Amino acid sequence: MKFGVVVFPGSNCDRDVATVTEGLLQQPTRMVWHEESDISDLDVVVVPGGFSYGDYLRCGAIARFSPVMQATIKHAEQGKLVLGICNGFQVLTEAGLLPGALVRNRDLHFVCDRVPVKVERNDLPWTQEYQAGEVITLPIAHGEGSYYADPDTLAELEANGQVLFRYCTAAGEAENGSNPNGSLNNIAGICNHRGNVLGMMPHPERAAEPILGNTDGMKLFHGLLSAVAAIA
Template identity: 70%
Template sequence: MKFGVVVFPGSNCDRDVAYVLQDILKQPTRLVWHQETEISDLDVIIIPGGFSYGDYLRCGAIAQFSPIMKAVQQHATQGKLVLGICNGFQILTEVGLLPGALIRNQNLHFICDRVPLKVENTASVWTETYHKQTVITLPIAHGEGRYFAEPDTLKQIEDNGQVLFRYCNQKGEITAESNPNGSLNNIAGITNKTGNVLGMMPHPERASDEVLGATDGLHLFQSVLSHKVGMANLAH
């Protein structure tokens, strides 16, 4: 499986993601400059966190017009995997690959912390190696991470099981107090209807190395690899 990590002017988590993929998981990975348009050789595209184009106008608003994003949309349409982390999640909503929007945090402050999350759905290529309802801890760092969607859209997301991660407390309880940014329904990460596109505000790549004493995020990347192996076995 070959991974591509998109690099925009202002991206600051691209190397972190590449390190996890190349050095920890030993997967072929290349950095994809935002002006590139040829990604047919890649199986998984990751849009990392950071401040693409300085987050002028609003987060992800300029990045959506980069040449690479048309290729990413085609990649997703073909059923290939796309992961957007933090700013990447914001960009995916801007181009319409994911429903809803990310708006200013409820307290209007930038938040940098480690937060507990409940894994809500393990019937996904992204979460196969997690246990359902498990509480994990991942870092967050954002000023516009408050998930918003119109009531009908929100209902569809919930009914379709598109919510993979939800902010909770250490006991796994979904409470207003455990919601760091005011996201509707405590949503931290969602997929599209077909499940091949995932956007999440927390940073799994920052919790994927034993040296850091945090590996809860590594399972997300391992799930993708496990799913690929499973599909290959079925083919035989």
């Protein structure tokens, strides 16, 4: 499996992702500059966290027009895998690959913490190494991570099982007190209807090594490798 990690001016989590895909998983990984338009060699495109183009205007609003994002849209339309983490999630919503938007946190503060997250389903490559209903701990670091969608879109996401990750208590309850940013329905991550595009605010790549005290994010990447192995 070959990973491509998009690099925008202002990206700061691109090397974190590459450390996991290339360093820990020993998978071919290419850093993809935002001006590139040929990504046909890639199996998985990762749009990482950071502050693409300085987050001027809205988060991800400028990045959506980059050549690499136009190529990423075509990549997704072919059924290939796309993962957006934090700022990458914001970019995917701006680009129309995922519905809804990420807006200012409820308390208007930047939030940096480790939080419990519930895995809602495990029948997709992203989550197949987890158990449905499993509670994991992942880091978050964002100022505009509150997920918003209109009522009809929200109902459709829930009905289609497109909510893959949800903020929760340690016992798995999606309560208001366990919601770090005010996201509607405690949403932490969603996929598109087809399931090949995932956007999430928590950082799985920052929970992938024992030295960090947490490896709960590693199962997401292992799931991708297992999915490819099953096809092969």
